Amino acid sequence: MAKIISMVNQKGGVGKTTSSISLGACLAVAEKKTLLIDLDPQGNASVGVGLDKNKFSNGNIYHAIIGKLPIEEAIYKTELPYFDICPSDNNLIGAEIELVSEFARESKLKIAFEEINDKYDYIIIDCPPSLGLLTINALNASTSFVVPLQTEYFAMEGMAQLLNTVKLVNSSLNPGLELDGILLTMFDSRNNLHKQVAGEIRKHFNDKVFKSVIPRNVKLSECPSFGKPIILYDIESRGSEAYLSLAKEMILKTKTSTKEKKPETGKRKKFSKKIKSEAPSELVK
Numbered sequence: 364m365a366k367i368i369s370m371v372n373q374k375g376g377v378g379k380t381t382s383s384i385s386l387g388a389c390l391a392v393a394e395k396k397t398l399l400i401d402l403d404p405q406g407n408a409s410v411g412v413g414l415d416k417n418k419f420s421n422g423n424i425y426h427a428i429i430g431k432l433p434i435e436e437a438i439y440k441t442e443l444p445y446f447d448i449c450p451s452d453n454n455l456i457g458a459e460i461e462l463v464s465e466f467a468r469e470s471k472l473k474i475a476f477e478e479i480n481d482k483y484d485y486i487i488i489d490c491p492p493s494l495g496l497l498t499i500n501a502l503n504a505s506t507s508f509v510v511p512l513q514t515e516y517f518a519m520e521g522m523a524q525l526l527n528t529v530k531l532v533n534s535s536l537n538p539g540l541e542l543d544g545i546l547l548t549m550f551d552s553r554n555n556l557h558k559q560v561a562g563e564i565r566k567h568f569n570d571k572v573f574k575s576v577i578p579r580n581v582k583l584s585e586c587p588s589f590g591k592p593i594i595l596y597d598i599e600s601r602g603s604e605a606y607l608s609l610a611k612e613m614i615l616k617t618k619t620s621t622k623e624k625k626p627e628t629g630k631r632k633k634f635s636k637k638i639k640s641e642a643p644s645e646l647v648k
Contacts, residue, residue, distance in 0.1 A: 364480050364481065365398075365476075365480050365481070365482075365483040365484060365485060365486045366484065366486070366506050366617050367476065367480075367485075367486045367488070367504055367505045367506045367507075368485065368486070368488065368505060368506070368507050368508065368509055368543060368613075369488045369490055369498075369501040369502055369505040369507075369508040369509070370382055370383045370386075370487060370488060370489055370490060370508070370509050371490040371498060371501065371502065371508050371509070371510060372490075372492070372511055372512065372521075372525065373493055373494050373498075373521055373524065373525060374492060374513075374521050375492035377511045377512060377513045377548060377549075378511045378513065378546075378548035378549055378577060379489060379490070379511045380403065380407045380408050380411060380489050380587075381411075381548075381583060381587070381593075382509070382511045382546060382548065382577065382606075383399060383408055383487050383488075384399065384408055384411045384412060384489075384587075384592050384593075385583075385592055385593050385594070385602070385603075385606040385609075386487060386606055386609055386610055386613065387399045387446060387485070387487045387592075388412075388443055388446055388592030388593070388595070388606075389592075389594055389606045389607050389609070389610035390445075390446075390485050390487075390610050390613065390614070391444065391445035391446035392443070392445075392594055392607075393610055393611075394445055395445065395484040395485055395614065396445050396482070396483045396484045396485075397445060397446050397447070397483060397484065397485045397486070397487065398438065398447045398448070398449065398479065398482075398483045398485070398486045398487070399412070399446070399447070399448045399449070399487050399489065400424060400449045400472075400486060400487065400488040400489065400501075401423075401424060401448065401449065401451040401489050402451060402455070402472075402488050402490050402497050402498075402500075402501055403451060403455075403489055403490065403491040403492070404451060404452070404453050404454075404455040404456045404491060405453075405491075406450060406451045406452050406453070407489075407587070408448070408450075408451075408489045409423075409448060409450035409451060409452075410587070410590060411586075411587040411592070412441045412442070412446075412448050412590065412591075412592060413441065413442060413589075413591060414439060414441075414448065414450055414590075416452065418439070419437070419439060419450045419452070420452060422436055422437045423437050423450045423451050423452055423454075423455075424437060424449045424450065424451045424455065425451060425452065425454045425455045425457075425458055427449065427475045428455075428458055428462070428472060428475060428500070429458060429461055429462070429471070430471070433478060434449060434475040434476070434478060434479055435478060435479060437449050437450075438479075442591070442595060443592070443594075443595065446592075447483075455497070458497065459495055459496040459497060462496060463496070468496060469499045469500055469503050469536060470500070470503055470504075470536070471500055472488075472500040472501060472503070472504040473500070473503050473504035485613075488501045488505065494524065494525065498528075499528075499532065499536075502528070502529060502532045502536075502537065502540060503532060503536045503537050504537075505537070506539060506540070506541070507540065507541045507542065507543040508529065508540065508541075508542060508543065509542075509544060509545075509546055510522075510525065510542070510544075510545045510546065511545075511546045511548045511577075512545050512546065512547055512548065512564060513548050513549045514547050514548070514549060514550045514551075514556075514557040514560045514561050514564075515549075515556075515557075515560065516556065516560065518560050519563075519564070519567075529542075542571055543613070543616060544572060544573040544612075544616075545564060545571055545572045545573065546573050546577065546609065547561055547564065547572065547573070547577065548577040549577065549578075549579045550576045550577060550578050550579060551578070551579045552578070561576070573609060573612055574608075574612060575605055575606075575609040575612055576605065577602065577605045577606070577609070578601050578602060578605055580600060580601050580602035580605075582596060582597045582600035582601075582603070583600070583602035593606060594606070
């Protein structure tokens, strides 16, 4: 079974998409079969791995979520072996409206994943910068989530709302959802404020903060415009080193987590064959 990770933060510009692409690419370099799900209607992750927008207009995550296509038909190869992507475009904006009246609307992505769960080691979901229905779908489908957090003054703003949303998903939809960690991004070691904020975050969340820290790095800013993950754009850059370190942490965390979990007894039933009920209305506003 794949480890499904939502990269989530309702604040934009925190390095969420860059982290989704870079972590996925670094896991692939470690020969872990990885799928990147672009769940952001802006489609930046799709362009960031070098995909041509015209190539996937008739087959992407939008079509999989609304049930027009099996998700397997919306998956594309990237330049890296072991690294695939399910892209998105601005049609995804309409998905939230289309799904509002649907039964089990918060479980569409989870149902779509049933056919591919055994084909990947990791599935990374680049969530939109909001806590709407798409993000709820991502959290419901995930085994864990990562919160990229910029080391700026307002870094903690919105964290309470995000964690409250996760709590609701935990209690009503996905009791197994866990926080993998908080990822500090855009860190400048020369900036005293950045060091102070990073210290406060580590003090508050303790071991839930990744040891790997993503630096503010020119190469990381450049690579999306070339349609390449940082590992292909400049493997010797500080950004590349940081994400390779993060991938190593993630692999070790996965191994530890797998050892701690008890084996399941009995045959697991497909989720789509036994949907309990819709989520409470307070989950989707």
